[in-house]
Amino acid sequence: MPSGDFQKIGVLGLGLIGGSMAQAAKEADCTVFGLDRDSQVMDKAGAIGIRPMTEEVLPQLDVLLTALYPGATLKEMERLAPHLSQSTLVIDLCGVKMAVVPGMEELSRRYGFPYLGGHPMAGKETRGWDFSQAGLFQGASMILTPGEGFDPALYDKAARFFLSLGFGRITRSNPRSHDRIIALTSQLAHVISCAYIQSPTAEDFSGFSAGSFQDMTRVARLNETMWTELFWDNREFLTQEIRGMAGRLEHYANLLETGDKEGLFDLLQDAREKKEKSDSILRGGKR
Structure with a gap:
């Protein structure tokens, strides 16, 4: 592994994000352990060298990545936390932070392991292990939300680890700022896509659509179970964005x-200029 900081990586939940993290870590020469409730997923992961993450393995981990829904993350960590070493860094990968971080920090204090909030800004409109891939995070932003007093040296190690998985940048934030901005950049986009495809006129699209129709409706092909939980957990900020x-x-x-x-x-000119400015920022230009 390029950074050499972490060698034994555990991944809880081997869906699209967790499966991609596991595969990327394996390609980075880490020893990877995985746990998923689906036995067929465990068999597929095992076939490419991802080992079962048993209770005996947990104390040996350098890093544990949790890739479950927010509620399931807290529930499973209640079960697993007593088996972790106090040197194991736990990083959750949930798409909201305010609903997860307080509970995770409480577990961190109770059992003594370091905890870091995280959110990989990458994904697809598909779900599950079968769509996971090691290259999913190439060039993406990895958001990290360290709590007060988090060890700076350990933060740097975590940043190097994610860069070794292909991420293009590390973005430091806090749970409230994360959820406020994500309400616009991710969640509102999904709401608009759903509302757009629900227009009665959309039923007559055949022969009348081009790229813009597909662009607008792509993320409406979502996992409604996951997105219901994410929207609900961030309903204060998301409601503000919807009203706006x-x-x-x-x-x-x-x-x-x-x-x-x-x-x-x-109004259209103003929108075009704002889009050009945002594109310039993405290309590395000035704000």
Whole structure:
């Protein structure tokens, strides 16, 4: 492994994210252990050299990555935490942080292991081990939310570990800021995609659609169980973003209804300029 900091990696949950993490860590020359409730998934993981993560293995881990839904993460960690070494770094990979971090920090204090919140900014509209891949995180951002007093040297080791898995950057945040921004950049996009495909007009799309229709509806092909939990856990910030979007759409409708063509032009120009600015930031330009 390029960084040499962590060798034995455990992954709890071998779905799209957990399975991809396990495969990426294996390609980085780590010894990888996995645990999933689906025996067929465990067989498939074993076939590529991912070993079963038994209770006997847990104290030997350098890192334990949890890749379950928020509620399941806390429930499973209650069960596994007593078996961990106080030197095992636990990193959750949940898509929300405020619903997970307090419970994980309490377990960390109770059992003495270090804990770090995380969220890999990568994914697909598909789910499960069969769609996981080692290259899923290439160039992606890995968000980390260290708590107060978290060991800076251990944070640096974690950052190097994720960079060795293919991530292009490490973004440091805190649970509240994470959830506030994710409500826009991830969750609202899924809400809009769902609302868009639910238009009655969408039933007549055949022969009338091009790339923009597919772009707008791609993430509506979601895992409703997971996204219901994520939306619900972040409902305060997500509701604010939905209300804001509704107001902006209403502004467009008002301009059209009142015949304000110049105002419509100005609004579209402003949107184009904001998109160009955001693209520049993604390419490494200045804010």
